[in-house]
Amino acid sequence: MSTNEGYHFHEATFVDQNGELKTTKIPVVQELAARQDHFPKRFIASSPPLIIAAANTLPPVIDIAKLQSDCSRKAELRRLAEAAKEWGVFLIKNHGVEAVVLDDVKEVVKGFFGLSYEDKKANVGSFKSVDDMGYGKNFVKSEEQPLDWIDRLTMKAAPPVVTTCTNTNNIDGLSVWPQKPGNFRQAIEKYVEESRKVLDGLLQDLAESLSLDHQNAFLQHFEPEQSEIKVRVNYYPPCPRPDLAIGLMPHSDASGLTLLLEFGATRALQVLKGSAWTTLEWPNDNNNTLLLVNIGDLMEIMSNGVLKSMWHQVRTKLDAERFSVAYFYNPPPQSSIGPVVVGGGTSMYKRVVVEDYVSNYYKISPTTSKEAIMYARLG
Numbered sequence: 001m002s003t004n005e006g007y008h009f010h011e012a013t014f015v016d017q018n019g020e021l022k023t024t025k026i027p028v029v030q031e032l033a034a035r036q037d038h039f040p041k042r043f044i045a046s047s048p049p050l051i052i053a054a055a056n057t058l059p060p061v062i063d064i065a066k067l068q069s070d071c072s073r074k075a076e077l078r079r080l081a082e083a084a085k086e087w088g089v090f091l092i093k094n095h096g097v098e099a100v101v102l103d104d105v106k107e108v109v110k111g112f113f114g115l116s117y118e119d120k121k122a123n124v125g126s127f128k129s130v131d132d133m134g135y136g137k138n139f140v141k142s143e144e145q146p147l148d149w150i151d152r153l154t155m156k157a158a159p160p161v162v163t164t165c166t167n168t169n170n171i172d173g174l175s176v177w178p179q180k181p182g183n184f185r186q187a188i189e190k191y192v193e194e195s196r197k198v199l200d201g202l203l204q205d206l207a208e209s210l211s212l213d214h215q216n217a218f219l220q221h222f223e224p225e226q227s228e229i230k231v232r233v234n235y236y237p238p239c240p241r242p243d244l245a246i247g248l249m250p251h252s253d254a255s256g257l258t259l260l261l262e263f264g265a266t267r268a269l270q271v272l273k274g275s276a277w278t279t280l281e282w283p284n285d286n287n288n289t290l291l292l293v294n295i296g297d298l299m300e301i302m303s304n305g306v307l308k309s310m311w312h313q314v315r316t317k318l319d320a321e322r323f324s325v326a327y328f329y330n331p332p333p334q335s336s337i338g339p340v341v342v343g344g345g346t347s348m349y350k351r352v353v354v355e356d357y358v359s360n361y362y363k364i365s366p367t368t369s370k371e372a373i374m375y376a377r378l379g
């Protein structure tokens, strides 16, 4: 922990362009927001968000109950294929994850960010790894780069880990589960377990909706014991300069699929559609149970580019805070994945080992355009 004029800093370690391990100090955004009197220049985004120009749009909503009913399945599969191809992102409803499970997640996340900085730090493994785990920041690679207006916490939720007394390092994210609130891990793990069934079903539905040869074309890569799930809890405090700062810089997710739960402020997540940023608007939902699914890079590869990972960013708000829980679902790190090519078509992507793809993604991020995927692109 370090302080300067009463502020605390995250220490982010990164490998610089010369291959040297460096550490930089990042202000804790939540504390800056609380003081309201200081907007450091490091938070001026390289392309400030176009607040007025971006249109609000409702993304497609896929009804999981309709996918499960014989009489409506066909039509809903068509809608699913269209949403996944045209948008790379869609909301799901009637997914079966109970509202109480989602409410518990919201409560523990708010509880964690409600702790003092000292309490957060004391209760979470520190952010030393270059693999973006723990309580800290994403994509920090230099002293000079613009910083996101975000505090976040990343944990590995699967495969399940047996922790031993000697296993106390945090390099692989195993010891970064917060001890407070007391039920934090339990609430998130319950959510992960329940929503995993939904994602497995969707992997089958996506394969069928794209008329692939067999329903398990995607799901077969997600071996139940070894597939990896990382959960990133994002907190975007109110920001004095939403015209200058960005909550989360533009990126695609390296994942197979990402499942996102948002709460607090709305209309913050933006996707690049064509050449224009579009702000996603959640339709009215009295129970607040809608979840967002987005296509990640690994799914783009597996689908041979029929599905494209979504390029997205998050805006900040002047007077409202926002939380999101992003759940990244990946095949086992050491497995290799490749494109499913139908009807004598051409492979547009090569086979890649999942952990090689992900480590290259972290090595080159942040990027100003969708560059990481070039690692797997052919031609």
Ligand SMILES: O=C(O)CCC(=O)C(=O)O
Residues within 6 Å of the ligand: 232, 234, 248, 253, 260, 262, 268, 269, 312, 314, 323, 324, 326
């Ligand atoms: O907060 C959001 O809506 C998006 C978060 C996100 O894109 C991420 O964590 O990768």
Ligand SMILES: [Fe+2]
Residues within 6 Å of the ligand: 251, 252, 253, 312, 326
């Ligand atoms: Fe993302």
